[in-house]
Amino acid sequence: MFNRRGTLASLTGGLLTSLVAGAALADLKPTQPPKAPMDPTEVLPLWPGDPPGSAGVTAVETLIDRTVAGGLxxxxxxxxxxPTLTVFRPAKANGAAVVLMPGGGYERVVSDKEGFETARWLADRGYTCFVLLYRLPGxxxxxxxxAPLQDAQRAVRLVRSKAATMRFDPARVAIMGFSAGGHLAASLTTRFDAKVYDRVDAADDLSARPDLSGLIYPVVSMVEGPGHPGSRKQLLGPSPTPEQVALYSPDQNVTDRVPPVFLLHAADDKTVPVVNSLMMFTALKARAVPAELHVFEEGGHGFGLRSIDGKPVAAWPTLFETFAKRHGV
Structure with missing residues (x-):
């Protein structure tokens, strides 16, 4: 039997489907690899002249490009x-700043994955960001x-000296470190007032104490076993003394003056065992320091922002932002 209404609906539906499909096909373009964002041009020298203790240093600074074709x-x-601070200015400042310390096992500083990419994410949310290129202990x-701690202390002081001109509050300066950069951030968190260099200008009259610390899959302990062997060797040599191990293990230097600390780790991290973050968290709680620890089932090591899609660990940047805001940063 002929059903005019049903036939008309069928024809109309088919026509619409064809038109939509045709339009979609017309809009298809060859896939282009994502373009790398431009680097900021604002780079601040950390020291007004040569860094402290430069006499006898002969190493040649080298930039190694490990980018895979078509990749980030x-x-x-x-x-x-x-040493330098690369500046990422937000379109709309929220009045807070973050100094980022990328990792690299104290053999290198990996600037893109853990520095520039995270700085862009934070700057999009209003934070004025500074990525630290620090010196290496070997x-x-x-x-x-x-030497790295000298740079970290100087970085926070220099950033505070720029607060008025860059429109953020000098009492809202956070730090964030990754892997060996996490060890550097943890060292600054616990040894911000250690006298490791002589005053060079007015910026050094300011405090090096961060107002909040983010430690992302950090190296913490220098104790053999939980410690990361590569970072330990670069920092302390093949045979450190018990006194050195204690001084350079941030979990052994926590006081009640330590600022709030956010910790993040993956349980399946085979490079820096999760026990590093557990030890730091335990030490913080023993001193009643405000602290938050997130351990995710999977993620491995060095995931930053680029290896988190589709995994629970993808929540970490927002978790950090929430923690920072809750503590006034």
């Missing part, structure tokens, strides 16, 4: 001679294992 930028600096600086 992946650059690393070895033998840092001129290059025979006068301060030895304290």
């Amino acid at each position: 930028p992946d650059r690393a600096t070895t033998h840092t001679r001129k 290059d025979h600086w006068g301060a030895g294992p304290d």
